Amino acid sequence: MDYMVKLENIQKSFGDNHILKGVELNIKKGEVVVILGPSGSGKTTLLRTINFLDAADEGSVCVNDFKVDAKKHNKAQVIELRRKTAMVFQNYNLFANKTILENVMEGLVTVKKFKKSDAEEMSRRILAKVGLSERCDFYPAQLSGGQQQRAGIARALILDPDVILFDEPTSALDPELVGEVLSTIKNVAQTGITMIVVTHEIAFAREVATRVIFMEGGKVVEQGPPEALLVHPKEPRTQQFLSRITGISESA
Amino acid sequence: MDFGFIMEAFPQIAAAIPVTLLMVFVSAGIGWVLGLAAALVRKNRTPVLSQILAVFVSFMRSVPSVIVLYIAYYVMPAVIYAYGQNIGWAIDINAVPPIAYAIFALTLSQAAYSSEVFRAAIAAVDEGQTEAAYSVGMTRAQALFRIVFPQAFATAMPNLGGLFVGLIKETSLAYYVGVYEITAVANLLSIPKLNFIEAYIMTTVVYEILSFLFNKCFRAGESRLKRFRANAAG
Numbered sequence: 001m002d003y004m005v006k007l008e009n010i011q012k013s014f015g016d017n018h019i020l021k022g023v024e025l026n027i028k029k030g031e032v033v034v035i036l037g038p039s040g041s042g043k044t045t046l047l048r049t050i051n052f053l054d055a056a057d058e059g060s061v062c063v064n065d066f067k068v069d070a071k072k073h074n075k076a077q078v079i080e081l082r083r084k085t086a087m088v089f090q091n092y093n094l095f096a097n098k099t100i101l102e103n104v105m106e107g108l109v110t111v112k113k114f115k116k117s118d119a120e121e122m123s124r125r126i127l128a129k130v131g132l133s134e135r136c137d138f139y140p141a142q143l144s145g146g147q148q149q150r151a152g153i154a155r156a157l158i159l160d161p162d163v164i165l166f167d168e169p170t171s172a173l174d175p176e177l178v179g180e181v182l183s184t185i186k187n188v189a190q191t192g193i194t195m196i197v198v199t200h201e202i203a204f205a206r207e208v209a210t211r212v213i214f215m216e217g218g219k220v221v222e223q224g225p226p227e228a229l230l231v232h233p234k235e236p237r238t239q240q241f242l243s244r245i246t247g248i249s250e251s252a
Numbered sequence: 253m254d255f256g257f258i259m260e261a262f263p264q265i266a267a268a269i270p271v272t273l274l275m276v277f278v279s280a281g282i283g284w285v286l287g288l289a290a291a292l293v294r295k296n297r298t299p300v301l302s303q304i305l306a307v308f309v310s311f312m313r314s315v316p317s318v319i320v321l322y323i324a325y326y327v328m329p330a331v332i333y334a335y336g337q338n339i340g341w342a343i344d345i346n347a348v349p350p351i352a353y354a355i356f357a358l359t360l361s362q363a364a365y366s367s368e369v370f371r372a373a374i375a376a377v378d379e380g381q382t383e384a385a386y387s388v389g390m391t392r393a394q395a396l397f398r399i400v401f402p403q404a405f406a407t408a409m410p411n412l413g414g415l416f417v418g419l420i421k422e423t424s425l426a427y428y429v430g431v432y433e434i435t436a437v438a439n440l441l442s443i444p445k446l447n448f449i450e451a452y453i454m455t456t457v458v459y460e461i462l463s464f465l466f467n468k469c470f471r472a473g474e475s476r477l478k479r480f481r482a483n484a485a486g
Contacts, residue, residue: 051387082387087387089380093378093380093383096378096381097399107390110388111389139479141481
């Protein structure tokens with residue numbers, strides 16, 4: 001079986017703090033995987049080891065048949081791996097010194113060496129798709145959080161990555177802006193691109209995910225289709241987490 | 253007030269402005285590039301080099317500029333001469349014009365001071381900016397030059413402007429090692445008839461005008477670099 005993303009025995013510590021304790025994960029092309037878990041469970045760190053923003057101490061990351069070993073990786077491999085992935089950040093992290101249009105064009109022009117005119121045309125098209133046609137020439141600081149995050153999604157999408165990594169894309173947003181970003185992500189999911197989403201939005205997971213993973217203590221506790229995991233979790237720890245997060249008392 | 257002296261001396265003092273500006277531009281030009289490089293080395297905590305630079309910066313900041321100038325002027329020639337003898341070269345120390353030593357000393361001092369300015373400005377750029385650059389596949393150099401530096405320079409501009417104006421004034425120290433810049437010319441002209449007050453007034457006016465003009469330039473540069481900030485006119 002060929003996988004789009006394959007993580008083997010990912011281990012990661014920050015000082016004495018052992019964050020990831022041997023995570024294994026295989027993701028097929030087109031899967032939308034939602035990772036849930038309490039804070040400190042390592043889900044964001046796991047996401048960041050995939051594009052080596054945090055290099056794992058042990059294990060290997062493989063994206064679209066390009067495998068990088070955590071223990072003996074070099075700069076060129078890391079850049080190659082990052083060019084197969086894209087990331088949407090919790091705090092958007094749009095390039096502050098560039099307009100929205102330039103933000104989206106940047107990867108195409110600087111990294112993929114597209115002609116500027118082609119890059120601009122593509123960028124305008126994708127910004128229209130996320131509803132930001134009117135905001136192309138604005139700087140990030142002039143936009144709302146929801147608009148910034150939609151631009152962040154456009155910046156990731158345009159690179160046509162093998163997998164998009166979403167790191168709590170709605171956690172920093174005002175509640176009333178969450179909807180617009182989630183519906184944008186939903187539209188992205190329908191295009192069939194492989195996605196890994198770290199989030200606390202249970203309803204979103206249920207609607208959009210093809211698989212839900214529950215992590216705790218640096219390990220995958222339980223995983224399965226959204227209905228099975230979210231409605232009928234097997235592990236007591238998953239049940240406890242879900243009941244707390246949804247505010248419904250424990251049934252088991 | 254001897255207006256005859258002023259009329260006579262002012263053109264000669266003004267004629268020394270290019271000498272002052274030569275020292276300013278060369279020292280700032282080279283010094284700031286070195287300062288930026290030093291800031292990066294210290295940010296990366298490159299072993300050994302980073303510690304050496306920390307000592308260098310702290311030394312340059314704690315020693316009066318005039319002492320640094322004297323070291324450059326009196327000690328360096330001896331060192332260069334001795335080195336020349338060592339490798340069998342007869343280097344004519346007297347062929348080196350005094351302004352070269354002054355520029356050397358000022359460049360080192362600019363490197364030290366500007367490295368602190370750049371270090372703070374780079375540290376002020378959110379780490380997420382670099383991460384985002386990496387996430388779209390940029391190399392370290394691309395992330396620095398396209399994302400981090402433009403933002404850091406906007407932050408650094410006011411301090412660089414201050415440094416630059418300070419440097420204009422500091423070049424007057426070159427007088428001590430025999431460079432005929434603004435202060436030196438004014439002083440020498442004032443000696444025969446003891447026109448010190450007139451000379452000092454003229455130098456004050458010249459430095460004031462230079463500072464004013466360059467301040468304007470830095471202000472303009474600052475608002476251009478800061479155009480992406482929320483409170484800038486969009």
